[in-house]
Amino acid sequence: MGVECQRVGPERLNELEPHVRGTAALHVADSGIVDYAAMAQKMAKRVREHGWKIQLETEVRELDSTSNNVFLSTTAGEIEARQVINCAGLYADRVAEESLDAQIVPFRGEYYELVPEKRSMCQNLIYPVPNPEFPFLGVHFTRMIDGRVECGPSAVLAFAREGYRLSTVNWKELWETVTYEGFHRLAARHWKQGARELLQSMSKRAYLSAARRLIPELHMDDIVASRTGVRAQVLHSNGDLEDDFLIQKSGRVVNVINAPSPAATSALNIGRHIVQDHVGVSSGTLSA
Ligand SMILES: Cc1cc2nc3c(=O)[nH]c(=O)nc-3n(C[C@H](O)[C@H](O)[C@H](O)COP(=O)(O)OP(=O)(O)OC[C@H]3O[C@@H](n4cnc5c(N)ncnc54)[C@H](O)[C@@H]3O)c2cc1C
Structure with a gap:
């Protein structure tokens, strides 16, 4: 909402990103990134300044x-709460308590x-x-x-929830994943895409060919393996x-069951939405 974007042709695309090939593009002039770790630390600082406690290294079992x-x-004992946001x-x-x-x-x-x-082959976000x-x-x-x-990410089934x-x-x-009926249906529908992603994960050459769809000048020696992440993806x-x-x-209990990208970017708005619409606290109380 409120994001300004402009459709551009190959000439303007070439001015903005000289190494990218495409017939058309959407240029979002306001796009950018933040240092998310610094942002999270700042939010934690604000929480503590309000006198609230953040209890780390504590697993909720039930x-x-x-x-x-x-x-x-x-794992740190019993906690009693009036309201829980999972x-x-x-x-x-x-x-989540109830079955989904x-x-x-x-x-x-x-x-x-x-x-x-x-690095000069990419000026911004592509x-x-x-x-x-x-x-x-x-x-x-x-x-x-x-x-x-950074260039990526791939999207392959992880063999553990925290399978980095x-x-x-x-x-x-x-076992829970491969015996789930939703997974059978997904695999039957999208096995080709799944196989392609797996190939990209196992072969640098296959990964490079996906990257070259945007920047055709890239060569094998131009990219090196970097970090990994795991998406928590709800499958019906x-x-x-x-x-x-x-x-x-x-x-x-408010359950945040699916919060895929761009949930980090939208974290403050999602938080506001949860507190106002699900917990029922007014914006006046929020800013106090
Ligand atoms: C590769 C990748 C790239 C991404 N890029 C972007 C991006 O560019 N922009 C963007 O906006 N988003 C991006 N995302 C998505 C973003 O990371 C998520 O939307 C966001 O992290 C979701 O936040 P969350 O708080 O719901 O969950 P999480 O960030 O996953 O946090 C969940 C927390 O709960 C803890 N936890 C789990 N189980 C328990 C338990 N039983 N008891 C207590 N604690 C528990 C975990 O340890 C963790 O700290 C990306 C995600 C991935 C994987």
């Missing part, structure tokens, strides 16, 4: 609601980055035209806050991937 309270069984990412469906007609399926995203001498069938953006280029240029490496396997979690039992935020209220 929730038990009554009409007045919620009891949380945690935003447990990859484990949000597990932490959906399951979180982890999709790993691997990044490469441009070697320092080739995205491909998305495939409306998938909630994932496809391989794109991002000029980071420190000047590095191909070799990380949690058999129980993997009918095989549909949820491509929107999914926030459900159940008694005194």
Whole structure:
């Protein structure tokens, strides 16, 4: 909402991003990135300044609601709360008390980055035209806050919810995924795309060819493996991937079940929406 964008042809595209090839593009002049770790630290500082406590290294094992309270069984003992907002990412469906007609399926995203001498090939943020069938953006280029240029991510099934490496396997979690009817339907519908992504994950050459769809001049030596992330993606039992935020209220618990990208960018607005619409606190109280 309120994002200004302009359709540009190949000439203007060439001025903006001389190494990108395309017949047309949408130019979003206001686009940019932030240092998210610094932003999260700032938010934590503000929370503590208000006298509230952030309890780290504490796992919620179980929730038990009554009409007045919620009891949380945690690794640091029992906690009693009037209101709970469950935003447990990859484990949000597990932490949610009620059973859902959906399951979180982890999709790993691997990044490469441009070697320092080739960073000038990307001036800003470059995205491909998305495939409306998938909630994932496809391989794109991002000029980071420190000047590095990332390229990625891929989207492959992770063999554990926190499967940041191909070799990380949690058999129980993997079994839950591969026996889930939603996963069978997804795999039957999109096995070709899945196979392509897996190939990209295992072969640098295949990854490069996805990157070269945007910057054709790239060569094998221009990219080096970088970080990975895991997306917490809600998959419905009918095989549909949820491509929107999914926030459900159940008694005194608000469950943030699906918060895919750009949920980090939108975190402050999502927080405001949850507090105003689900918890029922007015904006006056919020800014106090
Ligand atoms: C590769 C990749 C690239 C992305 N790029 C972007 C981007 O460019 N822009 C953007 O806006 N978004 C991006 N995202 C999406 C963004 O990371 C998510 O939307 C965002 O992190 C969701 O926030 P969250 O708080 O819901 O969950 P998370 O950030 O996943 O946080 C969940 C937290 O809950 C904790 N937790 C889990 N289980 C329990 C438990 N039982 N008890 C207690 N704590 C628990 C976890 O340890 C974690 O700290 C990207 C994601 C990936 C994977």
